[in-house]
Amino acid sequence: MEIENKSEKPRKKTGRPLSFDREVALQRAMLVFWRYGYEAASLQELTSAMGITPPSLYAAFGDKEKLFLEAVERYSTENCDALLCLFNQAPRARDAIERLLQSAAVDFTCPSHPPGCLMNTAATNCSASAEHVQHAMIERRDHVENMIRTRVETGVNNGELPPDTDVSGLANFYWTVIQGMSTQARDHADRDKLLAIAAMAMRAWPAPK
Incomplete structure (x- = not known):
């Protein structure tokens, strides 16, 4: 008679494999949030764009909030990586900031995605129930600033800027310009207008002493 080996652990049941490309679905969801904002993006709009059913969305991403935060994390990581690369390649701090503004003008008006910046527009006006989402977005915006x-501080240390430069104030100024450019893009400002704003903003760069 065969004796049952009770020491063997029961095998875990594996979940059903996804019937869709999760990364593609996440990218499409990101575009919906980018266009409509977190709260205005309905479940129907999301699932329709992602090409999945609501149960599939919940199974793959948890819920709408988790889907949004994952989409924002993807967007934020890609943009911060690009920003770091841009800063590393710029020979001077002034070049770095100027290239940042010019890059923002191009990206905010790119026809391949909604206008403006996802981090500046997707969760600016949220109800109290979405306070957690709003705080997460603030943290990501603070990270970019x-x-x-x-x-800028590296520029001061390298002697490119006066030693008494208000580093925080200058960084806040240019980040505010970028946020304003995002709003302008949402209001259908074209690339030339944003590039002109970028050029005007660079006139505020402190002259070396």
């Missing part, structure tokens, strides 16, 4: 501040 900190990257700008660090690059």
